Amino acid sequence: MKLRIVDNTIYEKFPPPPIEGSELLVPIRSWPELFCENLVTKVEFDEFWEKSVEEGVAYFFSWFGEPRATVLVIWDEDYRPTHIESRKIGGSFVYYQEAKPIQAEVEKLFREARPSSFAN
DSSP: OOOOOOOGGGGSBOOOOSSOOOSSEEEEOBHHHHHHHHHHHOOOOOHHHHHHHHTTSEEEEEEOSSSOEEEEEEEOTTSOEEEEEEEETTSOBOOHHHHHHHHHHHHHHHHHHSOGGGOO
């Protein structure tokens, strides 16, 4: 028996993140991509954060550095990350020292993406 899918929202893309990403920090742009990320890392965020991603307030990223992680970024209208949360394989939080390269990459990419009117 085949199931007929009537809700196409799983195929819709998330609002585009304000940054393009890099080799190490890759945006997760849709539910299927988030599902694949979860298969690899076993990281799940609360439904609240998933709704925030759908609304374009928060963004998920795959981190391909050490340690491999899933990253949640909340940003403000001035293109500044206001919250960066990283979880490594298995769902545990990335330790402070391990998180420094992730935070540096996020902040660098957001700074580079900032419109010229916010440069100062």
